[in-house]
Amino acid sequence: MHLAQLNIAHLRAPVDAPELAEFVALLEPVNAVADESPGFVWRLKESEQDPTATVVHGYGDHLLVNFSVWESLETLWNYVYRSAHLGVLRRRREWFLRMAEPYIVMWWIPEGEIPTLGEGMRRLERLKTQGPSPEAFTFKDFYDSSEAANLPAAAEVRK
Incomplete structure (x- = not known):
């Protein structure tokens, strides 16, 4: 069995707003870390040509979607908490609203x-x-x- 994971985040502004420019600039390198991580299987991409393109969907304005499949809990955990992703994760309050649910x-x-x-x-x-x-x-x-x-x-x- 493989582990699917979905996480969503409400952006503080439209993805092309100046206050999100640094986050958008980090998308390509952080996604590359995921794609190259041991145990990575798949992730939903909006575009093969533009690694900074966020997934377009009908679930609400300013809702960022991250959706991937991993070989195990350990491989997902290692990507989230033991890779360059952690530095971006620690800064999430700069770019995303706090979610109560x-x-x-x-x-x-x-x-x-x-x-x-x-x-x-x-x-x-x-x-x-x-x-x-x-x-x-x-x-x-x-x-x-x-x-x-x-x-x-x-x-x-x-x-």
Whole structure:
């Protein structure tokens, strides 16, 4: 099984605003670190040609989406907290509004499967409304892949 993760953030301004210029400049190098990290499988990209292009979606203005798949919790953790990504993460309050509700969700998927953004948003909503479960969890409230395998409810969340 592989680990899918979705996180969202509300930008303080439009992505092309001067106050976000430094963040936008950091997108390409930080995404390159992810792409080259051990255990990285896939991430949603808006453009193969423009590494600074943010994902366009219909989920709200100024909502930044980061969506990826990793081989394991350890490989995702190492990227988030033990790479150059951590320096950018520590500065998130400069560019993003504080969120009172869950903004990250993880779930297990079969190897070779690529989840949709719609599925990720439904799992985030499930986490918000029902709390952590094997279908939708966080680093803090983590479920092992064995707990998520063969869950009958997983198919309904994918729709």
